[in-house]
Amino acid sequence: MDFGLTETQELIRNSAREFLADRSDSSVVRAVANGDTEALASLWKDVVELGWPALTIAKEHGGAGLSFSDLAVLLTELGASLAPTPIVESAITSRIIERYGSDALKSDLLPQAAEGDVLITPAILERDVSWEADSATMAATRTNNGLVITGEKRFVSFAEQATHVLTLVRTDGGEPALVVVPIWKSTGVDQTPLEHVSGVPVSSLTFNEVEVSEANIVATGDEAIAATDELVAAGAVARATQLAGLGRAVVEATVDYTANREQFGQAVGSFQAVQHHLAEMAIAAKQVNHLVHSAAWSFSQDGYSVERAAQAKIAASEKISALCWTAHQCHGAIGFTWEHDLHLYTRRALAWKTDYGDSAFHKSKLATSLGL
Amino acid sequence: MDFGLTETQELIRNSAREFLADRSDSSVVRAVANGDTEALASLWKDVVELGWPALTIAKEHGGAGLSFSDLAVLLTELGASLAPTPIVESAITSRIIERYGSDALKSDLLPQAAEGDVLITPAILERDVSWEADSATMAATRTNNGLVITGEKRFVSFAEQATHVLTLVRTDGGEPALVVVPIWKSTGVDQTPLEHVSGVPVSSLTFNEVEVSEANIVATGDEAIAATDELVAAGAVARATQLAGLGRAVVEATVDYTANREQFGQAVGSFQAVQHHLAEMAIAAKQVNHLVHSAAWSFSQDGYSVERAAQAKIAASEKISALCWTAHQCHGAIGFTWEHDLHLYTRRALAWKTDYGDSAFHKSKLATSLGL
Amino acid sequence: MRFEFTAEENDFRRQISEFLDDVLPDNWGGSTYMSDDDSWAMDQQFRNELVKRKWLVMSWPKQYGGSDSSPMMNTIFADEMAYRRAPGLDGFGTRMLGPTLMAFGNEEQRTQHLGAIARGEVQWCQGYSEPNSGSDLASIQTRAVLDGDEFVINGAKIWTTMGHRADMMFMLVRTNPDEPLHAGISLLLVDMKTLGIEVKPIVNMADIHHFNQVIFDDVRVPKANLVGDLNDGWRVGMTILNHERSGIEFAAGARAAIEELIVYINNDDSPVSQAKSDPNIRIKIAELSTEVEAARLLCYDVTWRHGEGLEPSFEASMSKVAGTEIYQKVLDFGLEILGMYGGLIVGSPQAELQGRFLKMRMLSTATTIFSGTNEIQKNIIAQRGLGLPRIRRAAKTT
């Protein structure tokens, strides 16, 4: 066991902190939440420049070939800064294509993804908002050249910025297929932008007889289910890792506020009730931090630990949003204002809590894995 | 709404407090827990003298004809004193016989129950310890004269003191029957005394071809199920009411201890963490108190509120045992000793928490009742 | 003990309910998410309806235009109104200032203000909190200096709900800076149109403008606007805070939310209708509805005590803690049931239950903070309710 950062990881962390402090302060977060797509695009350009989308893509495909564990270090910083940029979407779709896709598809897409020339985002959920791969119903008809897709996917993050979606369909025979759809070049794809608590772009997409070539099929049958499960697990750990960073930032902000705000002639943070709130918040943040890094460690080129992924998301979903609410309690009235940044964290925590499976979903996965 | 006691209720409360302070202090509770059956019998004799078993039995059957709401006032005091005496068992079996039994059975048993000449205790649970009436499997064969019973019932309170049990069997045709078995006069009934956390006698009973006359059948078929459901609900509310009293007593004892124990030059009870523990305990105790009296009020001669009964037991089961553990935390080391009385409350709370259905059982009942 | 309402009480509850059936729009989700002029207009219109039915100040004595109705009737009214999220109530005028003027105001003040409140003609706001005095109200710094027949006020108030709609403010000011904390404070009535008052909006985390900061720059107020004695404002002002606070609105809001959720998941058209057969959801709803009932009974206990002439001081703290905590829990659970839909904002395409649960959860954040944080309420319960001692001196805790 080693809870310390490697040299590479320290480098990632320090450069991320420096960059994000400058380029993703709360004014940028607020601008993007207000629909400023230029701010978002500009941040993405810089992020590409730093090589973050390339981080975990194999060297042979133009990436840096770093591990999911290394990525996790970056994700905590992205979480702490609430950076509105689709690194998670990019990293997990790249991973699934790398692990399940054909050599041709990999050679085609991964170098472009590493360069930021394409952005592939997952499109999994349908009307029943279930993360269970089995529940996908979007119809795909087989043709000589590939598939023709008709149906709807909901809650697709950064769909407005994405060039492709990685989506799960069900073909005529009932067989599932995981497929990359180049939405920027396809006809028949319509977007409905949603107004979402996350403060980043989220849309629903309708597919009306959208043609996709055979080459874009990543996996079919049981393999498509396994790949989707892995996509969801990777997304869950990534969101949990962002939540870990977010939680750390909220603890720090709350310590800072309560140590300085005075009432009854005392720093508010000297009252035992507030100290105990903060002690419990700090324990929770540290626990989530360890669980997410343990889960991230388990993601290798051979697979991942279903248990650790579930535990990371269960703990992050429950503890970090609860921690945000307790932070509000410690901040009192000032934290209830729009002007104060605290609610930006709370909103993002609410979004990430549910994204890629809420705690109930992952508890059920974990229970099965524990032999129940 | 009236949260105050009626004159009758004040009388019941005051006389119960006075009597129990004298006759059921912790030395008596400890003696009975150590198997002193004479102490138990002597307390029962006095309790009969006071007319407590007769309290809710109708006047026409030799009782006092008071309401379940009046009984609840007595039960809180019994709970607060941990009095080891089978008033709950007596009261709820009397109620079910009065509501569902034949006139002959009522005229036979109720006056004797009121006088304490018979003691009827419920025997519902089997090996799977389910309080669901439908799950009873103990076999009864129909004969010309009645039933012949073979099987086992577990966790029968005060079976050693009881003259009769009120038990649920399943006849050859699969039809359930609720029946009074005079175990003091029957052959084929064996007792296995259990060692139980409650500190009162609890046994398992085996029935080996035990003959019971037709006249002792209280109800059959759907009516037997309904009667058993009501028995369990009444037992649940009664135990919840005892828990309410127990909780009140533990809050009082903990206030008393923490207000006087000093550490760091302060009364322990002046620390905000301890004050908040106690504030939450006090809220819980008051909530449970109100819920149990609301539930008890709903028990009339026409039936009862399924929702209120469930809510009372859910809250009492969860909040009062939790409150006891917090009391241990506030007491520190001294409350961890055998010599200190606190664990007597904790043990009884653990027993009552599960008796007549734990919170999970009643939540399921309540959810169904709420239309889910 | 009697755990049911009288026939008269049930009848009254029915009347309110029928009235609300009539006047509330379909699918009414509460005015809480409308901070615009329309919602203010609707509030005014509702208040007129309440005046017509003689409900607005029903708890007041007949001589001031009320009906001398019992505390139980008043709580039933508040319960039903909050349960339906009805607008039109006027907490500041009818429930806070009115009773205070009856107790401490002089004849002229009563004549001038009570009738207007009873007729729903005037909107009051409350000037208590200051930027550096939140939980610790006694430390307020806004000064009022007597200059001839007028007080001259300088300072700032904050968290002034409805400050931008109000005609009048009742406010605590420091009239004697040499006295220790509580002793140098007075209560003044101030016309919001007086020269030198500036109202700055504060938008809350649910993106709604309820609060304001109110700046006082040499604001001159007639001496006659002093309520009670000079420097006795702490006693007068705290009476306002303690008056008839049953906390029923939180339990009522929780009850409404949980019933709405049950109906919602039982509707097969709901995209998350599978929740209704999920045993974990069933159990959780049972648990929450038990807590709601537990909180509700605490409120009616406070009301009953009030009717019996008993002092319900720490019991009100209990009902506030229990009510606000369960209200937040029920809303959290609503978001949980809604899953990804819980993240959609009011007005978003594909929002379920109009996105109201998210907005309500945001708004509910304040309930455990304002009117005395729940931490302070627990101190009150422990000290006033249970008689536990205060810390004697600096604690050495480690």
Place this chain on the structure above:
Amino acid sequence: MRFEFTAEENDFRRQISEFLDDVLPDNWGGSTYMSDDDSWAMDQQFRNELVKRKWLVMSWPKQYGGSDSSPMMNTIFADEMAYRRAPGLDGFGTRMLGPTLMAFGNEEQRTQHLGAIARGEVQWCQGYSEPNSGSDLASIQTRAVLDGDEFVINGAKIWTTMGHRADMMFMLVRTNPDEPLHAGISLLLVDMKTLGIEVKPIVNMADIHHFNQVIFDDVRVPKANLVGDLNDGWRVGMTILNHERSGIEFAAGARAAIEELIVYINNDDSPVSQAKSDPNIRIKIAELSTEVEAARLLCYDVTWRHGEGLEPSFEASMSKVAGTEIYQKVLDFGLEILGMYGGLIVGSPQAELQGRFLKMRMLSTATTIFSGTNEIQKNIIAQRGLGLPRIRRAAKTT
């Protein structure tokens, strides 16, 4: 970062496990519920086995009979032993006194005591708490007065675990009554057979005799038994408390309990086997196992910090709080699963899982109280860990 153990560490864990497979009785539930002579004999026998394998003092330097094993190896050892509820460990001698003598003892004291501890020949106990000094240790009143070459001790210690089995005690005494709290305290080593010592049993709420009260009536102890400097005992004694405390035993106990429950409900012979398909039970087990893993990682973090030479002070408080709370929760849940069987006591007919969960839950009550209550641990986390200030003076909280 690396979230896995080395091959060597895994191998060592396997060795311990195989050893315990060999020597533990079938269905072993832990010596915790055996307070009789048999369990003491078993403990002694196990300790000899540990000595044979060179595990008892493996963390000590080679010069004192140890193996200089790493903190990580030590925690793995503690983890596995606690997970199997194995007897034979000697916390007082090997983990508390030994390292303290290495740091503060003189050559003679080391020679006299370290070898005996390493060979498992002597049982130590700890004399810290007093009837009026529990959480507030610095207020101890037991006096030791120098009289020639001897200290004369008068007073009483309480909660002395193993006091009735111990050969020796290390104890805090007040040697300068005029000094403020911490400054007048010294650490003495005392032979329990010395004239004037009376050991009175205290039975705990689980009906087990672990604790004792120890009365000192003019007990004469050689001056040479002073460890460290006179009146420097607070520093010496606190080192004992802080030494290598990872808290892994609580997480290990919780892990063992939850795994046992999973096996138990998966067994169709179990009367409560319907629990395995109850979605609420499934969810709850997933939740608890997540919490157990979260607590376990905190312990290994403390261990890792220790190995890196970093100061793990408030991190140890975190692992203590998290470990003890989840341990109690898991046991509560075990009783919940057992339903009515949860109420049966060890030895009762029809008891399930030998009635052990009830006994363990009773025993676990102490874990959140002893070695610094969890409330005090949270103060430490807030103040030492997060840097929050202490109260400056009496707080006016209402």
